[in-house]
Amino acid sequence: MSNILITGCSSGIGFATAVLLAKNGNIVFATMRHPSENTELRDLADNKNLPIIILSLDVTNDDSVKNAMAQVLFHTDKIDVLINNAGIGAMGAVEELPIEEFIREMDTNFLGAVRCTKAVLPRMRQQKSGCIINISSVGGRVFNYFNAPYCSSKAALEAFSECLALEVLPFGIRVAVVEPGVTDTPLQDKCKSQIKESVYPNLERCVAFFSAARDHHIPPELVAESILKIVNGESTHFRNPTGLDSVPMLGFRASMSDEDWIAAAGVDEDTWIKMMEGMNLDVRKYMISR
């Protein structure tokens, strides 16, 4: 039985993970920005008698992180696992997105994880044990057009996780990264709705890429299962790609040179469609021009 703190539990992967970990006998401190507006998890926990304690936590706010940590330490003196899950995404061309979008994504997806990690480390170091699980993305290693804020924030999270893993190893603390592919959560629609017209070509390809990837999407409960395996020690991998598309996409990207990957933005449509088939993505049916 572990005491587990999770960020971003109002929906999607955070919600599913809170439920699965609690069902497996762990005490879950499920945090979210607006607990009074999101009562679904609280209601479920009450109905099923699950050991889930709901706390308020906005990962972009130092005081909020400190307050949440103080509340966890009021309930227990041991924090076994931190899951940095809270995340946002927006799509658009670098030139056309406001700088505020980059700041918002870095602050939430990257610095939010840094803040929460710094808050748990003193206790984990004292305990000489602990596990920090960062929810990255395939987008943390496969970089695509119209996705710069998100991919940059997740790449930063990946680098941070690896640096951290080296630092905390002598204290018996473990770090793991989960890299979901496309997962059926509200995040997908939040990103999609922000795609507008662009003076940049390839927007159609970008939309087709994500639509085709959504054909293979997995439910958030499958990502929760990957996380459970890390918590249980069943997976001892540092990086944990999760989902039907994640391993093919990561493998395909790794098989190409950087130059060939970038050159793909300039190839003709048939060549691009074939490339995407190499990633197991059927983009053809989503190309309006076809």
Ligand code: NAP
């Ligand atoms: P989701 O359902 O939209 O969940 C995101 C969660 O993050 C929500 O609970 C949201 O809370 C919370 N959040 C956003 N900003 C926050 C802040 N400042 N402080 C605290 N919580 C905040 O999407 P999801 O797919 O489950 O995303 C969970 C994680 O998985 C993210 O890190 C995402 O990047 C990653 N991921 C998702 C996919 C995918 O295809 N869905 C793929 C790879 C990786 P509010 O309700 O308050 O907004």
